[in-house]
Amino acid sequence: MPKPEEAEQKRVAVEARSIVKAFGQGSNAIRALDNVSVAIRENEFFTLLGPSGCGKTTLLRLIAGFEYPTEGAILLYGDDIAGLPPFKRPVNTVFQSYALFPHLTVSENVAFGLEMLGRSKDEIKSRVAAMLKLVHMEELGNRRTDQISGGQAQRVALARALAPGPKVLLLDEPLSALDYKLRKEMQIELKRMQSETGITFIFVTHDQEEALTMSDRIAVMSKGRILQVGSPWDIYDKPADRFVADFIGETNFLTAAVVDIANSRATVRLSSGKEIPATVAEGMQPKHEATIVVRPEHARAVKKGGQLSGTVENVVYFGTDTHIHIRLEDGSPFTVRQQNARSEFCGFEIGDPAGIEIAADAAQVLRD
Amino acid sequence: MVRRRFEIRTQPGFAFLALVTFFMLYLPIAVLVVYAFNASDSITIWGGLSLHWFRVAWNNSAVQDAAWRSLIIAVFAATFATITATMAALATTRTPPYPGLTFKYAFINQPLMVPEIVTAVALLIVFSRVKVWTGYSGLGYLIAAHTAFCIPFAYLPIRARLESMDLTLERAAADLYATPWMAFKRITLPLLRPGIIAGFMLAFVISLDDVVITEFVKSGGQDTLPTYMLGQIRRTVTPEVNAIATAFLALSVILVTAFFFINRQKN
Numbered sequence: 001m002p003k004p005e006e007a008e009q010k011r012v013a014v015e016a017r018s019i020v021k022a023f024g025q026g027s028n029a030i031r032a033l034d035n036v037s038v039a040i041r042e043n044e045f046f047t048l049l050g051p052s053g054c055g056k057t058t059l060l061r062l063i064a065g066f067e068y069p070t071e072g073a074i075l076l077y078g079d080d081i082a083g084l085p086p087f088k089r090p091v092n093t094v095f096q097s098y099a100l101f102p103h104l105t106v107s108e109n110v111a112f113g114l115e116m117l118g119r120s121k122d123e124i125k126s127r128v129a130a131m132l133k134l135v136h137m138e139e140l141g142n143r144r145t146d147q148i149s150g151g152q153a154q155r156v157a158l159a160r161a162l163a164p165g166p167k168v169l170l171l172d173e174p175l176s177a178l179d180y181k182l183r184k185e186m187q188i189e190l191k192r193m194q195s196e197t198g199i200t201f202i203f204v205t206h207d208q209e210e211a212l213t214m215s216d217r218i219a220v221m222s223k224g225r226i227l228q229v230g231s232p233w234d235i236y237d238k239p240a241d242r243f244v245a246d247f248i249g250e251t252n253f254l255t256a257a258v259v260d261i262a263n264s265r266a267t268v269r270l271s272s273g274k275e276i277p278a279t280v281a282e283g284m285q286p287k288h289e290a291t292i293v294v295r296p297e298h299a300r301a302v303k304k305g306g307q308l309s310g311t312v313e314n315v316v317y318f319g320t321d322t323h324i325h326i327r328l329e330d331g332s333p334f335t336v337r338q339q340n341a342r343s344e345f346c347g348f349e350i351g352d353p354a355g356i357e358i359a360a361d362a363a364q365v366l367r368d
Numbered sequence: 369m370v371r372r373r374f375e376i377r378t379q380p381g382f383a384f385l386a387l388v389t390f391f392m393l394y395l396p397i398a399v400l401v402v403y404a405f406n407a408s409d410s411i412t413i414w415g416g417l418s419l420h421w422f423r424v425a426w427n428n429s430a431v432q433d434a435a436w437r438s439l440i441i442a443v444f445a446a447t448f449a450t451i452t453a454t455m456a457a458l459a460t461t462r463t464p465p466y467p468g469l470t471f472k473y474a475f476i477n478q479p480l481m482v483p484e485i486v487t488a489v490a491l492l493i494v495f496s497r498v499k500v501w502t503g504y505s506g507l508g509y510l511i512a513a514h515t516a517f518c519i520p521f522a523y524l525p526i527r528a529r530l531e532s533m534d535l536t537l538e539r540a541a542a543d544l545y546a547t548p549w550m551a552f553k554r555i556t557l558p559l560l561r562p563g564i565i566a567g568f569m570l571a572f573v574i575s576l577d578d579v580v581i582t583e584f585v586k587s588g589g590q591d592t593l594p595t596y597m598l599g600q601i602r603r604t605v606t607p608e609v610n611a612i613a614t615a616f617l618a619l620s621v622i623l624v625t626a627f628f629f630i631n632r633q634k635n
């Protein structure tokens with residue numbers, strides 16, 4: 001993961017400025033994108049993450065040129081491309097359905113973009129060979145596209161989109177049609193291809209785990225807006241608002257009072273009356289009453305002491321760890337995740353009283 | 369108790385009715401075909417098996433002339449109709465729905481709904497004026513008229529094919545730097561080919577078969593095979609007509625079978 005200073009020096013490859021995209025007219029218009037601004041850096045693996053219908057595909061299609069923005073600008077290395085048709089944009093797409101040309105062979109599919117760019121026969125031949133090698137499909141160049149498996153079709157779609165050497169590669173949920181094992185394999189492959197080709201990837205997924213493991217940076221989207229942009233670590237550990245905290249991984253929400261705030265650190269008083277330190281997003285002005293989040297793995301259940309206390313409601317064994325569901329004294333639920341040690345039970349049973357020890361620096365104050 | 373689903377196939381009398389229907393449909397045709405191979409001069413008295421009447425028809429210069437004219441008209445009309453229908457199908461499927469689109473569908477398919485005799489009379493009136501103005505009285509009128517009523521037949525299979533085609537493929541082509549023309553030439557057209565061939569063949573058969581409009585529009589000495597046969601039957605009826613009809617039938621069966629075969633190969 002690049003350090004922040006390093007990342008700042010990188011050029012911006014794609015920038016969306018105050019993009020609005022409305023479908024339909026008048027009162028039944030749907031705002032698929034509502035004032036979206038984001039800057040994607042050169043050579044970055046950038047992920048658009050959000051639930052179905054939040055506008056990910058629409059944003060990708062605006063960058064590819066299949067749709068035009070209602071308002072706003074799209075810049076590619078500083079030039080506004082929002083008005084250019086797709087065939088004039090040095091950007092390629094891997095479609096969710098792959099969209100391989102059924103009347104062409106695997107090689108002809110991969111060659112298509114190069115042919116349209118008017119490259120020489122020799123160049124096309126060597127480039128196609130190199131691309132097929134990159135995706136491990138050297139042997140299957142002469143196959144028809146209905147004679148290959150789903151995973152192979154995925155690779156061909158990738159090779160076809162990478163062959164013309166685009167400045168940016170757009171991938172719309174490319175792995176969602178693959179089974180679990182193949183998906184895990186392709187996640188690693190995609191990362192490898194991105195670092196080998198040095199091309200900026202904009203990757204769309206609704207799978208938070210996929211986003212966390214693959215991305216350099218993630219933009220979390222909901223209802224046509226971008227809620228937070230940051231590294232996987234930022235998104236997971238410093239969620240800006242309730243939606244992000246809830247969408248990414250499991251988390252505990254607590255209401256607390258902000259007692260003190262200085263720089264990006266605050267002291268909050270929990271419902272139990274105990275005070276703990278918490279981090280605050282930059283430039284945020286917490287109200288007196290605030291919601292804080294604590295990840296289950298950043299807290300421990302203890303027999304005595306702790307900043308919160310309650311009763312054990314359920315104990316779920318997961319092999320690597322155990323989840324202990326505790327009902328706090330103020331009635332709200334709290335889950336603790338503890339790593340399992342060999343031949344040692346977590347020590348709690350349903351009905352037991354339990355204290356909760358929150359790790360230092362584990363609490364984050366949310367926006368809103 | 370097992371309740372049986374209502375199935376029309378198992379209703380009493382259904383099989384009988386079906387048989388009678390097929391019988392009534394195909395018996396006359398069978399008789400016609402059989403008598404085409406009749407050796408005698410009569411169309412009702414069987415005189416033994418022979419290809420005599422096929423030979424007579426084949427060597428009849430009036431039949432040759434009419435057959436050629438039919439083919440020329442059908443080839444030109446089907447070609448023009450297919451080109452027009454392809455453009456119409458692209459224009460009506462490769463656009464988001466808008467008010468008035470349904471009206472356009474109806475307009476394109478209009479020749480299917482307007483009684484043929486009405487079109488025939490209308491064309492007769494218009495073309496007779498045009499003939500006076502221009503002095504031209506060639507095959508152009510027949511080709512134009514046939515093109516017009518062939519368009520909906522060519523349009524239907526082409527539109528069906530376009531509608532079942534994944535739009536993403538054209539988008540993918542554009543994404544890979546294909547201009548709209550190149551995307552059409554390299555992706556849409558090859559994938560559309562079965563639909564276009566089917567449309568062409570349907571139009572071809574429809575044109576070959578037409579009597580009413582042709583009868584009204586043709587100038588003197590412009591008989592097509594069907595109008596020639598009609599003229600023959602009005603005078604003396606010989607098994608020659610059976611032979612021509614049988615050859616005609618064979619050609620149509622071949623074309624229509626090929627049409628179904630190509631359509632089946634869709635994906």
Ligand SMILES: Nc1ncnc2c1ncn2[C@@H]1O[C@H](COP(=O)(O)OP(=O)(O)O)[C@@H](O)[C@H]1O
Nearest residue numbers: 023024030032051052053054055056057058059
């Ligand atoms: N062509 C369109 N016409 C009308 N509404 C659309 C169109 N494309 C997308 N939408 C709407 O825009 C919203 C965002 O869609 P989309 O970008 O496909 O979401 P996602 O890819 O995140 O699932 C949805 O509510 C969808 O119904």
Ligand SMILES: [Mg+2]
Nearest residue numbers: 053056057058
């Ligand atoms: Mg989508």
